[in-house]
Amino acid sequence: MAETTVAEVMAELAALEDPRTREVNRRHGDDHGVNLGMLRALAKRLKTQQELAGQLWRTDDAAARLLAILICRPKAFERQELDVMLREARTPKVHDWLVNYVVKKSPHAEELRRAWFADPDPVVASAGWALTTERVARRPEGLDLAGLLDIIEAQMKDAPDRLQWAMNHCLAQIGIEHTGHRDRAIDIGERLEVLKDYPTSPGCTSPFAPTWINEIVRRQQGR
Structure with missing residues (x-):
């Protein structure tokens, strides 16, 4: 799936959206309705794609940003990029994943x-x-x-x-x-x-x- 486009991924994420999951996440301050197990399965299929990760991050969609974190290369980000991303990551899950899965692995x-x-x-x-x-x-x-x-x-x-x-x-x-x-x-x-x-x-x-x-x-x- 090396040629997967942002539009294709966003369509997949939309198909995975579940109102009950969204309600549970909302109570924890997160604004998406995608089951995290399904999100991880999608990331496993996409494998590491740094350019796609950047495009997904720029959608400002919480599920897309979580997926971006899972398929990015943590060491590929410059310091300033990570600083900007953290300040953009306002929902708890995106913030936590960014720190734990990306920043902690960064030089x-x-x-x-x-x-x-x-x-x-x-x-x-x-x-x-x-x-x-x-x-x-x-x-x-x-x-x-x-x-x-x-x-x-x-x-x-x-x-x-x-x-x-x-x-x-x-x-x-x-x-x-x-x-x-x-x-x-x-x-x-x-x-x-x-x-x-x-x-x-x-x-x-x-x-x-x-x-x-x-x-x-x-x-x-x-x-």
């Missing part, structure tokens, strides 16, 4: 992390925090973990939802991965009570940082 990830971390736009800043959380877990060398906890302690309680969620994830990751900061991370979570009452399905771990930290540490220790 520009660290530079963008630094640029986005303190951005005045809280949605952009949440991407900076997501990339920071990745470093906390995988490459913490050079990070000021105590300084990150200072920022979280001062700002997380009143942060907008998307930014608050990203900061909370970073708090939990610090507590999970770094024993020297674990007690303070748990203490911050207990005092701020962010996501303490978040509804959690049976079998899932609560996003409330103290609970999250203690549960993952327990699993890691095999108790």
